[in-house]
Amino acid sequence: MSRVVHFEIPVVDIERSIDFYQKVLGWNFQKWDGPELYYLVSTGSNDEPGINGGLLKKRDPRQPVVNTIQVENVDATISLVEKNGGKCCWPKTPVPGVGWLAYFTDPEGNTHGAMQFDSNAK
Numbered sequence: 001m002s003r004v005v006h007f008e009i010p011v012v013d014i015e016r017s018i019d020f021y022q023k024v025l026g027w028n029f030q031k032w033d034g035p036e037l038y039y040l041v042s043t044g045s046n047d048e049p050g051i052n053g054g055l056l057k058k059r060d061p062r063q064p065v066v067n068t069i070q071v072e073n074v075d076a077t078i079s080l081v082e083k084n085g086g087k088c089c090w091p092k093t094p095v096p097g098v099g100w101l102a103y104f105t106d107p108e109g110n111t112h113g114a115m116q117f118d119s120n121a122k
């Protein structure tokens with residue numbers, strides 16, 4: 001069984017959004033040391049229920065909030081998505097030091113991320 005392990009909120013104005021979420025929800029933000037402008041979002045203590053996420057620059061005006069689901073194998077998951085009426089909308093891509101990520105839409109058009117954790121991903 002696969003679980004939601006991360007969310008991403010795409011925004012136009014990163015600083016305004018960080019300010020908003022800090023003031024309204026008390027979330028903490030840390031700039032990620034990766035190839036893209038990305039902030040890790042801490043939504044609470046790790047010993048409480050819930051997930052953490054990320055804040056990134058919006059690439060498309062229609063870009064939705066996305067939940068990322070942990071999977072054992074991204075390639076196998078995308079194959080199952082396509083066999084069951086979904087579509088791959090962003091191919092398998094390495095997230096250096098974290099794993100392999102692909103995005104897909106379900107038959108209703110909802111976007112999800114599929115993450116295969118692998119610290120050797122480059």
